[in-house]
Amino acid sequence: MEVTTRLTWNDENHLRKLLGNVSLSLLYKSSVHGGSIEDMVQRCSHQGYTITMTYINENMIVAFVLGNYINLRESSTEPNDSLWFSLQKKNDTTEIETLFLNTAPKIIDKQLVCRLSENDIFIIRPDNKIYLDRMMIKNLKLRFYGHLQFLECEVFRVEGTKYNLDYTKRIMKAREHRNKLLADIRAYKPYADLVSEIRILLVGPVGSGKSSFFNSVKSVFHGHVTGQAIVGSDTTSITEWYRIYSVKDGKNGKSLPFMLCDTMGLDGAEGAGLCMDDIPYILKGCIPDRYQFNPRKPITPEHSTFITSPSLKDRIHCVAYVLDINSIDNLSSKMLAKFKQVHKEVLNCGVAHVALLTKVDDCSEILQDNFLNLSRSMTSQRQVMNVHKMLGVPISSILMVGNYASDLELDPMNDILILSALRQMLRAADDFLEDLPLEETGAIERVLQPCI
C-alpha cells in the first residue's frame, strides 16, 4: 500500500505555514504500518519534533506536536510540552483551534494516554479509537464526547531550520497580536476629532526606505505584497514628487484614518535632494500632493499650486525620520547637518516626531515575547543609541521595521513591527493635537499666516 498522507495538499500547506514554514516527512501511517502503538513509537522515536494527526472523519482532524517521542515511556520524568490542534472543515473554510499543554502523552497499557492533574484528558487506543475529555473538547471546539472511532493516525517529522515548539507558539501569538493591532488602527480616531486623518511625513536619506514603508503598510492592509510607490533598488532615488498617500483597508475598503506623505530623499551634497527651505512649507501643509521638487529651488508662495491658507487637516501631525538601520554608522557629517536642520524646523513647528529604522533583517528578534515592547537587547544596541544621540529622539520613539521590498510573502512578525510603528506615530500625533493651543485648533490659518 502506498505510504502517502491523507491530508489534502491545501491543508498540508496551511499546516506548514501555521507551524512556521516547516516541511513535514511522513514516518508512520496506521493503515499501512498497523495500529500498534509500540510500532508507532518504534518508528517515531529519536526523530526530533513530530506531529501526530488523527483523522476523526473527512472534515475533522485532531493533532498534537511533541518535542520527542522518546519521552513517551511512562517512567520518563522529562518535562514535556505539547501543542494541540483541531482542524475542522466547514464549507470552504478550515477552522483551526490550538491549545498548549505542559504535559504530553505517555504509553500506558499499550495506549497513548495524556494526563493532566490525575485525569486522562486524551487517549489513543490501538483499535483506532480516540478519547478526549470535556476540557479538551471545549478548548479545541469539537463537537463529540467520549470514545470515537477514527479513520487513521499519521505521524510526521516537523522539519525546519531551528524549529522548536516555542517558535510555533510565538508565530501563533504573533498572528493574534497582529490582528489586534489591525483592529486598533482601523478603529483609531484622531484626538477630539480635530482632523479626520493624521498626516505622517516620511523624511530621510535617498534609499532609506520611505516609499517602501508606504508599500509595506499598504501590503499589510491588502494581505499581499504590493508596490504602488515604485521603489528604487539602484542608488538613485526614484521619488521626485511630493506624494500624499492614503491607504484603503483592502481593495474596496474604506480609507484608513492616516495618510503617509512621501518626500524626495535627503542628499548629503549641496543642491541635491530635498531642499531645506521646502521643509517648513511641507510641515505647514502648503505643498500639494504631486508637487515636483526642485533640489535647487524651494517652493515659493507664488507657485501656482501653493496652498496659501492651509488648515489643521493639511498640516503634518507627525514626522518620521527614516533611516536604513545598516547605514546609521556611516552617515556623513553633511547628511547629519541636514538632519539637524530638519529637526530644528520640526521643533519650531512643535510637530510630533519619531525615528523609523528600516531594513531590519531579523524581525522576530526585535520584539519582547509579548510583542508589546522592543526587546531590551535591541534598545541598548549601538544603532539605537546612535540615533538617540544624533537626533535627540527619545529611545521610546525609535521604531524599527523590516521592509517587504525584497520579500514574496507577508511575515506576521514584520506586520507587527509595521503596525506598531504606525500606532506609535498615531499616538505621537494625538499628543501633538492635544497640546495645540485652543486658537490653533479652530483658526489655524490666522496664526500661520505671519510665520510664512
Place this chain on the structure above:
Amino acid sequence: MAVTTRLAWLHEKTLQNHFGGKRLSLLYKGSVHGFCSGDLLDRCYNQGPTLTVIYGEHRIIGAYAEKSYQERKAASIILLALQETKISEWELGLCTPERLFCHDNVKYNSTTNFQIELRNRKVIMGSKTTEDLGLVQNCTISIQDCEVFRCEDLLDERKIKGVTELRKSLLSALRTYEPYGSLVPQIRILLLGPVGAGKSSFFNSVRSVFQGHATHQALVGTNRTGISKKYRTYFIRDGKDGQYLPFILCDSLGLGEKEGGLCRDDIFYILNGNIRDRYQFNPMESIKLSHHDYIDSPSLKDRIHCVAFVFDVNSIEHFSSQMIEKIRRLRRELINAGVVHVALLTHVDSMDLITKGDLIEIDRCVPLRSKLEEVQRKLGFALSDISVVSNYSSEWELDPVKDVLILSALRRMLWAADDFLEDLPLEKQVDVFGGVEA
C-alpha cells in the same frame, strides 16, 4: 541531534531527478538512530520505495528499492554511485532486506556481491560491482553515515488534486475581477521584451487556460526576426462563446538589441493609448501623427494600465550590456511617467535541474531563487514584482500545474494595475467619464 540529511542540495536534487522527480523523506539516519540493522529495518519496513544512501570517506553510494522492504521478502535492488552530478547504476537483482543490511547473522558470500554491515560500519562489494559502478578497485568502503529515505512522487495524485483546486479558485478570482474603483471596464496589459522571449506565447497560454484547451491564436516566432510586427490588442473570451474577460493583453514588436525592434517613441504612444490595434510597426521610425492608426485623444480606458516585461529565464545571464542598459533606461522612463510594471520570466520548466514537480512549489525552488535575485540585481525589479511561467507551446491539452503559474502571473499584473489606478490623480480618474479631450 537533528534528523536532517547530509546530502548537499545539488546531490539531493540530482538523486531526486534521477528517479524521475521524487521527494526524499528521511526515515533513518545512522548517526542519530544508531548503526543497528534491526532499528533501521523496523523504521524502514513497509515504507514504499526507498533509497539508502551511504556516505563513504570520498564517495556517496546508494541502494534503491522500487518496492517496500518487507520482512524476509526479496526485493529488486539497484545500486548507484554518485559523483558530482553524475550517477552510475548497477543492478544488484533480488535481495532480501535482511541480507542487504547483514541482519540476523546473514553473512557475506560471493554471490551476494554487495552488503551493508552497519555494525562494523563498512560496505563490502564484489570486484565486478565495484568496477561497474566506476569506483576505484577497493572492495570495502567504511561508512561515515547511512541514511534511508522514502521516495515520494513530487507530483502525486494528492498534489494534482490540490493544484486543480487552486486553479479553480484562481480562475474564479480572475473571472470576477473588477478594476480598482471600476475606473475602466478592462485592464490593458502591455507585454514588452526581447524578440523570442515568449510574449505572444504568454497571450496564447492565457487564452488557452480560459478556452479549456491549448490554443495558438497569436503566431509565435522563435527565430531572431520575431513574428509580431503588428501591434495587437487581444480580447479574451471566457470559453468559446463566453463573456469578454476583464483584461486585454497587448502584444508588440520585440525589443531589439541596438537598433531595430520597437522604437522608444512607439512605446510611449502605446502607453498613452495612441496606437490602434493591428498597426504595422516600422522599426525605423515611430508612428506618424497623421497615420490612420493614430488615435488623437485616447481616454483612460484606452491606455496601458500595467506593463509586463517578458524575459526568457535562461537568457538573462546572456543579456548584452546594451540590452540591460536599454531595459534599465526604459524602466526609469516608465517610473517617471508613473506607469507600473512587473517582470515575467518564461520557460522556467527548461531551467537546469528543474522538474515538473518543482513547479508546484516554485517559491521554494533554490535555482529559481537565485535567478530572481539576478533579475533584481541586473534590471532593478523588486522580488515581489517578478512572476514565472511555463508557456504552452507544443501541447494540445492543458496542465493544471502550468495553469496555476499562468493565472498567478496574471493576477499579479492585475494587482499592479490596481495600484496604478489607485495612484492616479483624481482629475485623471474623472477623465474617463467626461471623455475630456487631452
